[in-house]
Amino acid sequence: MTQIRSISLRRILDSRGNPTVEADVLTESGGFGRAAAPSGASTGEYEAIELPPEEAIANAREHAVPRLLETFADDQREVDAALRAADGTDNFSEIGANSAVAISMAAAKAGADVLGAPLYQHLGGAFRGRNFPVPLGNVIGGGEHAKDATHIQEFLSAPVGAPSVSEAVFANAQVHGTIGDLLDERGIPAAKGDEGAWAPAVSDAEAFEIVEEAVDLVSDDLGFEIGFGLDVAAAELYDADAGVYRYGDEEKTVDEQVEYIAELVTEYDLVYVEDPLDENDYEAFADLTDRVGEQTLICGDDLFVTNTERLQDGIEQGAANSILIKPNQIGTLTDAFDAIELAVENGYETVISHRSGETEDTTISHLAVATDAGFIKTGTVGGERTAKLNELIRIAEDAV
Ligand SMILES: O=C(O)[C@@H](CO)OP(=O)(O)O
Numbered sequence: 001m002t003q004i005r006s007i008s009l010r011r012i013l014d015s016r017g018n019p020t021v022e023a024d025v026l027t028e029s030g031g032f033g034r035a036a037a038p039s040g041a042s043t044g045e046y047e048a049i050e051l052p053p054e055e056a057i058a059n060a061r062e063h064a065v066p067r068l069l070e071t072f073a074d075d076q077r078e079v080d081a082a083l084r085a086a087d088g089t090d091n092f093s094e095i096g097a098n099s100a101v102a103i104s105m106a107a108a109k110a111g112a113d114v115l116g117a118p119l120y121q122h123l124g125g126a127f128r129g130r131n132f133p134v135p136l137g138n139v140i141g142g143g144e145h146a147k148d149a150t151h152i153q154e155f156l157s158a159p160v161g162a163p164s165v166s167e168a169v170f171a172n173a174q175v176h177g178t179i180g181d182l183l184d185e186r187g188i189p190a191a192k193g194d195e196g197a198w199a200p201a202v203s204d205a206e207a208f209e210i211v212e213e214a215v216d217l218v219s220d221d222l223g224f225e226i227g228f229g230l231d232v233a234a235a236e237l238y239d240a241d242a243g244v245y246r247y248g249d250e251e252k253t254v255d256e257q258v259e260y261i262a263e264l265v266t267e268y269d270l271v272y273v274e275d276p277l278d279e280n281d282y283e284a285f286a287d288l289t290d291r292v293g294e295q296t297l298i299c300g301d302d303l304f305v306t307n308t309e310r311l312q313d314g315i316e317q318g319a320a321n322s323i324l325i326k327p328n329q330i331g332t333l334t335d336a337f338d339a340i341e342l343a344v345e346n347g348y349e350t351v352i353s354h355r356s357g358e359t360e361d362t363t364i365s366h367l368a369v370a371t372d373a374g375f376i377k378t379g380t381v382g383g384e385r386t387a388k389l390n391e392l393i394r395i396a397e398d399a400v
């Protein structure tokens with residue numbers, strides 16, 4: 001029997017040292033699942049609401065747990081519908097998206113446990129694809145993830161030519177290490193940001209130079225293609241009152257920003273550009289996609305927030321050609337699956353992603369394999385990042 005017998009919720013630490021919600025789900029027959037909510041720093045305006053963990057836990061215990069005890073852990077849609085019904089709002093502001101996503105993911109793991117299947121198999125089923133995602137590895141970053149570093153939030157190594165997941169994961173680590181050496185040679189001290197990427201006090205232009213050199217060196221050494229991409233997180237740079245993007249003292253109009261990104265795509269052969277424009281500017285996203293969408297992936301993170309309605313608007317307007325999927329942005333695995341399905345139907349690439357505040361939870365690795373995602377963005381080094389990368393390596397070994 002997969003009926004849920006009990007749900008325990010507790011506060012645990014995330015990678016920034018902040019409290020977050022962990023859920024344990026136990027079924028009647030002894031199936032067990034445990035999952036924890038991640039947390040963003042550069043959060044999108046339209047994300048589901050994360051409540052202070054104590055409040056989220058108290059509200060979920062009162063409103064959601066009694067309903068969930070009538071559901072079955074292997075019926076993910078039923079579990080997630082019960083979470084939505086218990087919350088009663090569009091954005092999980094009653095029980096908190098942090099409680100919701102932790103319970104949703106823990107229930108999926110309990111369902112898999114009862115069936116004796118790995119999570120990727122339970123979620124993906126017999127007809128899932130046979131591809132593995134390319135890991136996008138954050139190697140230099142700043143923005144909201146590190147003070148006094150680059151304006152662009154993330155420079156992402158993308159080993160698109162790697163023959164296997166394992167080689168791709170190690171390639172990203174080598175790019176990260178090589179950048180450490182290059183910074184050393186230039187006498188640039190660098191601490192690390194929230195996701196383990198180097199956070200040197202260099203200009204964006206110098207970061208481009210260093211990342212390009214590092215991916216070329218590692219690509220030559222390993223003998224397969226490694227490109228790179230960006231998460232601009234442009235909503236954080238955008239000054240809505242003035243209608244300009246601010247890079248420190250320098251500013252760019254919307255048209256200049258589109259031009260700047262299009263030039264970067266061509267100059268560096270970027271394989272991926274996330275949130276190059278503000279989260280409310282579908283039109284500029286469409287303009288940029290029109291210009292460079294054949295050459296690269298233009299990905300909506302804060303733009304779409306894993307939300308099917310916002311993605312539908314983007315599809316209609318031709319804004320972006322890929323979507324970042326973060327289950328905690330929307331609150332449940334069902335909602336994340338629906339967003340993936342809509343994206344795939346419309347030819348949008350999917351990129352499954354971690355948050356800057358993370359735990360050892362590895363659900364996103366399974367989600368990426370289950371849904372045949374083209375990419376997974378989950379950092380390069382640091383225990384909460386390697387937990388997901390190492391799980392990906394294990395899944396690849398298991399799935400052959
Ligand atoms: O912007 C992003 O894509 C994420 C993850 O890299 O950052 P955060 O979790 O802070 O929103």
Ligand SMILES: [Mg+2]
Pocket residue numbers: 231233274275301302
């Ligand atoms: Mg982002």
